[in-house]
Every structure is written in structure tokens, then in C-alpha cells.
Amino acid sequence: MSIKVFGDKFLLTGRDSSYLLGINREKHLVLLHYGSLLKDEREFPSFSSRPINPMGTSLYRNNDPLAMPEKENSEFILPFSGVLSKPSLEIYRENEGSSYDFVYQGYEIKEASRFDESLPFPHGAGEELVIELTEKRINVSIYLHYLMYAENDMLCRYMEIRNDDAKELIVCRAASSSLSLQNDDYFLSSFHGAWANELHEERRKLSLGTTLLYSDSGSSSNRIAPFFSLYKDEEKGSSYGFSLLYSGSFETTIDLDISGKIRINQGISGLMFEKRLASGESFVTPLAMMSFSDKGRRGLSQNFASFTKECLLPPYHATKSRPIAYNSWESVGFKFNEHSLHSLIDKAAKLGMELFVLDDGWFGKRNDDASSLGDWSVNKKKIPHGLEGLLSYAKKKGMSFGIWMEPEMVSFDSELYKAHPDWVLKDTAGESLVGRNQYLLDLRKKEVQDYVIDNVSNILSIPGVSYLKWDYNRPFGDIPLTNGTCHYDYMRGLYRVLGEIRKRFPETLMENCASGGNRFDHGMMTYFDQSWLSDCTDSFERIRIQRGASYFFPPVVFSNHVSSKTNNQTMRLTSLENKFDVASFGVLGYELNLDDLSSLEEKTIKRQISFYKEHRDLFEFGSFYRLSRLDEDRFERWEIVNKDKAIIANFDGIIDLNGATRRLSGIGFDDDSLYEVKSRECTHSLLKFGPLVNYVSPVHLKEEGAVINALAKKKGIEGEKFERTVSGKILNGTGLPLPELWKGTGMNEGTCVLGDFGTRMYLIKPLSDPSDE
Ligand code: DGJ
DSSP states (O other): OOEEEETTEEEEEOSSEEEEEEEOTTOOEEEEEEEEOOOSGGGSOOOOSSOSSOOTTOOOSTTOTTOOGGGSOBSSOOTTSSOOSOOSEEEEOTTSOOOOOEEEEEEEEEEOOOSOTTSOOOOSSOEEEEEEEEESSSSEEEEEEEEEEGGGTEEEEEEEEEEOSSSOEEEEEEEEEEEEEEOSSOEEEEEEEETTEEEEEEEEEOOSEEEEEEEOSSSSOSSEEEEEEEESOSSSBOEEEEEEEOOSSEEEEEEEOTTOEEEEEEEEOOTTOOEEEOTTOEEEOOEEEEEEESBHHHHHHHHHHHHIIIIISOHHHHTSOOOOEEESHHHHTTOOOHHHHHHHHHHHHHHTOOEEEEOSSOBTTOSSTTBOTTOOSBOTTTOTTHHHHHHHHHHHTTOEEEEEEOTTEEESBSHHHHHOGGGBOSOSSSOOOOBTTEEEBOTTSHHHHHHHHHHHHHHHTSTTEEEEEEOOOOOOOOOOTTOTTHHHHHHHHHHHHHHHHHHHOTTSEEEEOBTTBTTOSTTGGGTOSEEEOOSOOOHHHHHHHHHHHHTTSOGGGEEEEEOOSBOTTTOOBOOHHHHHHHHTSSEEEEOSOGGGOOHHHHHHHHHHHHHHHHHHHHHHHSEEEEEEOHHHHSEEEEEEEOSSOEEEEEEESSOOTTOSOOEEOOSSOOTTSEEEEEEOOOEEEGGGGGGGGGGTOSSOOOTTOHHHHHHHHHOEEEOOOOEEEEEHHHHHTTOEEOOOBOOSSOOOTTOBOOOTTOEEEEEEEEOOOGGGO
16 A cells, blocks of 8 residues: 555655655645655654744734744645745636635545546556645635555646636646755756757756746747756765656746745646636646655666656557667658668668658658648659558568658648648737748647547558657747637647547557657657657767656667768767667667668678667666766766666767776676676778778878778778676776777777777676586
8 A cells, every 4th residue: 555544644655755744733735754765653754844933024824823834835835825935826716815725625545547538647556645625715626636656656746626616716827736845955957958959957056046947838848848856966865856747838946945945836837827617617737746766866767767667658569679760861851752762671671670760751742841741641753652552662671661740730831721721729810930831730629639630540540550750840839819728728639639549559659759859758758659859860969868868768768860970960970880879778770871871881780780689678678877977977878787687888078098997887786796798899980090091001091082982881990809707896896997998009909999979888797607507
């Protein structure tokens, strides 16, 4: 039992955390403890937050100077209630004062179950405590739902407001959760960015006043993410992680006052929000997620990763390995025809790729981004034999087939827009904002939702379409002013569409994409199996992006592609081997022009793919640990581990010539066992060595000359082979010294040639005991 009642106290127990609620003498619901595990009643905090002396400038109730709402850890905050930090719930009625007081009425404990079909909901086995509070004067109730997923130490909360009064109630703010904590010198870590530049972590000491994390762009956004943490250390100590099970505009406020009280409100955006509840109507918020770990942020990440895998991801694919995709976007864009696609399929299949994904440009008359969104029928000029022809070609070559769609949008230049100009979400009076030549469809409307469901279903019903990349490439702009819940209603419309599509096509692998990571959140992960994290495919940038995602998500949702050596977005040149080493932490794919590969590059990719297939389960489902960070430690190190083996990868930034000896160390190895460590085989391009090839060449080769270029297409130089046996104690501790780096004075089979942005990957397996054989 994860929820127990002790008189007027309610204890929600996770694996390593407890949340203790109580009813105080004013009959208010207050938080008594959120943190380390309380085993039984004897461990309940004996202190009370009720002051023993009155205080100047404080407000109190019932003529009792010690009944100071400001001192209570109330589970929701009303304005004008004596609590001076940001409210979590704002309600009013026309021409009335707005001071309300909600008091405890009763509770219920039951199996956690979905309350509202159009909102994301976890599906693991959780228990739910529902506490009812009623307003003293008017017939309005609040139901606070607390869901405890004990195994993952995940506490979810949402709120329902119900108006049973004859008079209309207006709700203009309704946070999903409101939490009071005591500051302990916490750092706040949040994630910020932009298109193709997502998930920059910002860390700072939590500061006095109010920190606002929000998006009003209609989606959870690449600007500020809805997930964040309060923590003291990466590896140890109390840490709290937060997120929303929601993908639209949101608002989180984090208040810290001079007494050290922290109040965190998480919920939907309050921008122009107004919900009018007639008698008998209620309003329900999405779920907020919270987790506590006393094992630092590492512990938190494990909680969020396991919760995402076990309770959020759609069940069909949740534990199944993902196919290695080839995606057409970065190689051919809109410029392709059946013949060129066949050529790509041939090559992708030969290299061992498993899923061919036809990205944008296959429908309507779309040859650039100016037309056809909404017209979801194949462009026969480009693909005369249709999607059926293409996918049967892929099937013949041993590949499955997937497709790109952007179902929420309509191009100005489209048949759909001509037929239904009124289906667009915009301010009908003023000038409308356009993004990428397209408008958002008004998914608040049932007929528009049905149009989207039908069109996506038509495509997914084609036998053999096994994957869908669902894109979303513009934020909200202007909206019809008359509706105070436009953003929220849109999201509920979208969730209904996604829910219906998932119901119809549970086996289709679905990838979430929003110009990369413009809607990457836990809400989306209840409908999608994986997510395109960013439109930036530069391997060096991806280190930050994947690291950022790893704080709150498991690698099996990171869709990562190896793209061309010169990166499209940053123009940084890194090798295919470097790109693979980063992209393999998660779901691997390729997105470069396969027609342009040299025979050496083909061999390189083939070898990468067979390595990935051998360890796919580890890369996708292993436990992921951040060991060191580029911005702090000069290089980044990640470990991924399951019960049989581990892989540790080193990612360098700018090379540190003759710096400290590099060592391989990680976490979780058995001190008393021996391990075999092997570097992943890799090949260096001859071009990397520039004029230095002349040290070994019998004839002089001009740097960048035709001869060396021709040679480099066929031949490379094998990277150093590093193989050692080492004890778990050394791996857990000081670490195994790694090969010397190339420094221009000599090269032998032990020299590690890295260069700027270089990477190396090491496979670690317990040494089998010969007596076991
Ligand atoms: C944005 C996505 O993030 C890209 O991967 C690609 O699918 C383009 N849209 C296509 O328009």
C-alpha cells in the first residue's frame, strides 16, 4: 500500500520518498513533509508550522493571530488569502469579493484511473488519494488528486474544480500542483534554447523572489522546458525533479522568500486564461509530476527514466527495440523522385538499415515549404507508383517503410485551405501571423479533429506503413480573442486526435517532432514512442542536447541520426565515427546522402550498424549515467549499463595536447570482479592526417590533391586497439589509463588519434570465470 491514512494525516510512500499531508486546526490541507522515506508514524515530523508568537505585517484568520496562512504549507494558494506568494488558483464570481476559504471535507483512496480522456495519463499501477475541499460560503469544491507510482518514486498531482452553485464561477488560474519546500541552498537547473539549439541547461543558486519558467507559444517549447530540478549535487543529497504531463503553453513559478520557504506552482499558462463554469460544471488540470531522490540528480534521472518507460510510453513498443532508420530529409530534402528514392533504399538496405523513412515533400504539389500541407495524397509526378509501390520496393530489399506528416497544419496554398478557410486558428479581425507559409488548424473543432484523424488513418492504413514522424513546425500566433481557454482547448483537441490514432494503430512506431525539440515533453511521450530531439544533427552539439534530455528521459526516446560529415546546420566537420559514437546513445538512424558515400565510408557504416545491432538493447534500454561534462571537465563521458555489460564513451571538445593522463572510469561495477575492456573498432580517414601522410608514402602526396582524395575513398587507417583486463574496483575508482594521444611525434598501433571533437567508445564486460565453462 503506497497510501495510508493516520487520523488527519495522509502518507504517500514511494520506494525512497514520502509525501505527508495533514489537516490543520483551520481545516486546511497542508504539506508536512516531502523528502526521504518515513517508515511509520513514529518518524512523522513532530514540529508544526504554526508560529508561537504573532508577527508584524502578517495576516491571520478567525481572529486568531497565530492562524497565519503565510506560515502554512498550503497545498494550493489563493489570492487575497493571507499568503503573499504567487497564487496557484484564481477564481471569482461577477460583482463579488474574491476571498475564499476551502476547508477539508473528506478523502477517497482508489486505483489511479484516467479522469479525462483528452488529457495524458500514466498507465502503470499507481494508487490515488483524492482529497475534497469545499468553500465555506459558496457551493464550490476542489478535488486534489495525488497519484503515487511507488516503484519510480513519482508523485503526480492534478486538480478538479467543481461549481455546484447556481451562480457562474470564473477560473482564471488553475495550477496542477502547488508545493511548499524549505530551501537548503538548492541549485535550480532548467533548460532553455531555440530552434536547432535546444536543451541548454542553466544552473544557478535558487534566488530570492520569483523565477518564472513558461511558454505562451502554444507548445511546451524549445525556449524553456517544462521540466527542471532543485538539487545540491549530481551524485548525492536531496534533489527534487519536476515536470508536467502536458505539451501546451505552461507556467511554473518558483518563489523563494527570505525565510527560506520555496513555493512551486506548476500548471497551464495563465495568459488570458478564463474558464467560465456554469452550475454543475467542472474544470480539470493536466497532471504535474514530482520526484524526490536522496541520490542527487543521478537518482532523479533514474526515477524519471524508469517512470517514462514503464508508465508513460505507449505499451506496444515500450520494451521493443527500434529499427535503424534511414531518413531522406537532410540528404534530398524536397528534391527526389521514385528513381532516386529507390537508389537510397538500395544503399540503405545494403548497409544494414532497417526502416526507410520518406520525410517531407511526398504529397500534394509540395516541392518546397510553400504549399500542400493538409492535402495528404501522394504526388504522383514524383512517385508514380504511389506509397504502395515505394514500400513494396523497400520490402523487397528487406526494409520496413515509414512516412512524415505534419497533420496539425494547413498551407495557405492548399486545397484544404481553399475548401475550409474557417478551419484555421487565427484572429479573424486582425492580421494573421504566418509561420513557414502555414497556419495551424483549429483543433478545438470536432470536425477538424476528425479530418486529421481520417487523413492520418488513411496513410497509416496502407499495409506496410509501420512508422510515422509527426511534425509541428510553427508556434501559435494570434488566436480568436473570445475564448479564454484557446491554448488549452487546442491541446485537448490534439490529445483526442492522438489518442484515437494510437487506439487505431497501436503497432505503428510514432516519432514526435516539432522542428526538432519544440514540443518535447512528458505529455507527448504518452502518445509517441520516441522523439526527434533537435533539427541540429551536429554530433558535438548533440552531446549537449542528448545530455539535457537525459536528465528527465530514457535514451530509448532519443531519435539520433548520423548526418553528413560537414554538418548542415553548424558546418562543423566531424567524422562519421564521431557522429556514430554520439548518435548510438538512443535510437540510431542515418540521414546523409548514401549515393555520395565512398567505399571506405560504406564499410565504416556497415561496421557501425553491426556494432549497434549487437548492443542495441543496451543503447536503447540500459541505464544512462552522465559521468563528466564538457563544460566543466574538458570532456564529456557517458555510461550506459545493463546487467550484462556497459559502454562508456568519451567525447572531447578542443583537444588538450599533453594534458592529464586520460582514464576510463565509471559507476556500478562490482569491486571484486574482473572486466574485459575493448575499444570499439574505428577507422580514421587519410585526409585527417593532411601532409603528414608523406612520412609513410613512398611518393609525395599533395594535401587535398587528387591522388590522396582518391586513395582516401578506399583506404583508411585503423584506430588503436585497446584491450585490457581490469578490476571493478579500478573502474569504479581511479580508472584505467587510456592510450596516449597523437601529438605529431610518432604513430603506432597504440596511438589514439582524436583531434578536436574526437570520440571513443569502450565496451566493458565481466570476464567470464573459466571454471564456469
Ligand atoms: C522539421 C523537422 O524537424 C525535420 O526533421 C524535417 O522533417 C522538416 N521539418 C521537414 O519539413
